Amino acid sequence: QVQLVESGGGLVQPGGSLRLSCAASGSIASITTMGWYRQAPGKQRELVAQITSGGNTNYADSVKGRFTLSRDSPKNTVYLQMNSLKPEDTAVYSCNVIGLHVVPGTTYRHYFNSWGQGTQVTVSS
Numbered sequence: 820q821v822q823l824v825e826s827g828g829g830l831v832q833p834g835g836s837l838r839l840s841c842a843a844s845g846s847i848a849s850i851t852t853m854g855w856y857r858q859a860p861g862k863q864r865e866l867v868a869q870i871t872s873g874g875n876t877n878y879a880d881s882v883k884g885r886f887t888l889s890r891d892s893p894k895n896t897v898y899l900q901m902n903s904l905k906p907e908d909t910a911v912y913s914c915n916v917i918g919l920h921v922v923p924g925t926t927y928r929h930y931f932n933s934w935g936q937g938t939q940v941t942v943s944s
Contacts, residue, residue: 821845825938839940850918869915895916910940
């Protein structure tokens with residue numbers, strides 16, 4: 820099993836910054852992608868940013884130039900630095916990690932797709 824622990828959400832004024840972190844733990848064999856999604860009230864969940872095992876990053880157009888995703892591979896941790904925050908960035912942000920984990924008691928590797936519990940980001944004056 821793979822567990823995700825998120826941190827870093829909160830309340831910030833427009834133009835401010837926040838840094839989210841997500842640490843994955845468990846019997847992880849390899850990670851394919853790590854990323855953040857967000858869901859605002861009344862809206863569908865959308866991809867904010869994602870990084871692949873090869874280090875390629877993908878950002879939503881609405882956050883390009885403001886958000887930066889980085890990864891600490893040995894720690895299986897991903898960070899989302901959010902700058903120049905806007906009220907429209909207000910949402911619940913959830914971490915997502917996809918990869919392979921080792922089935923306990925075996926050497927068998929199985930696909931996993933894990934989600935964090937979500938952290939609230941509120942941008943308001």
